[in-house]
Amino acid sequence: MIMKKRSLARRIALAGVACALCASVGVGSAFAYYTDTTNAQGSLPYSVDPKTTIDEGKDEDELSKHISIKNTTNVPCLVRVKLFYAGQNVSVTVTGDQWAQLDPDDGWLYYAEPLMGMDAATTDLFAQVTVNEETANTTFDVTVVQECVPIYQLDGSYTGDFPSADGKVPVKVSDMKVLPKDGVALKGFTMKVDNGTEAN
Numbered sequence: 717m718i719m720k721k722r723s724l725a726r727r728i729a730l731a732g733v734a735c736a737l738c739a740s741v742g743v744g745s746a747f748a749y750y751t752d753t754t755n756a757q758g759s760l761p762y763s764v765d766p767k768t769t770i771d772e773g774k775d776e777d778e779l780s781k782h783i784s785i786k787n788t789t790n791v792p793c794l795v796r797v798k799l800f801y802a803g804q805n806v807s808v809t810v811t812g813d814q815w816a817q818l819d820p821d822d823g824w825l826y827y828a829e830p831l832m833g834m835d836a837a838t839t840d841l842f843a844q845v846t847v848n849e850e851t852a853n854t855t856f857d858v859t860v861v862q863e864c865v866p867i868y869q870l871d872g873s874y875t876g877d878f879p880s881a882d883g884k885v886p887v888k889v890s891d892m893k894v895l896p897k898d899g900v901a902l903k904g905f906t907m908k909v910d911n912g913t914e915a916n
Contacts, residue, residue, distance in 0.1 A: 766792070787833060795838065802906060805848060805856040817895060873888040875887065
């Protein structure tokens, strides 16, 4: 009778050890699983923010300039430029293949094709400056600013969300109509600077 009790106690003890081993094996597998999924090897950093550079050059008469934008990342993007100048001093007409104007009142000029990757560049945008006779002896600047945004597909068209006073506005390539061959005359815009004055 005593032998049977010892045998039963031994079986219970062995069963307990077996359960503990199974539990520890299961916990080990779970930890290994979570470790593997949270520390994946071979991942590459990816930036969703495109960056571009602007290239400006003046022609010999110094009254016209050519402007181009180049993508310096592998992130496809849309670009736009705006020219700031004092409208009472000069007038500016712009021409260029694949350049478009969506709203004459806001002054932005858009490149009607995405820059799909590193070193992709726009064609030249040409700005012809005409000095008003009344202010011919006045110095002036024509300042160019540019913006770029990443692209996505919307209704089958490349689209970029450009910033505006109301937040972000989606701009689709399919909505862009390129500038006419003889160009368009721009409105003069002055640029506000930090001290509250205006830069021409």
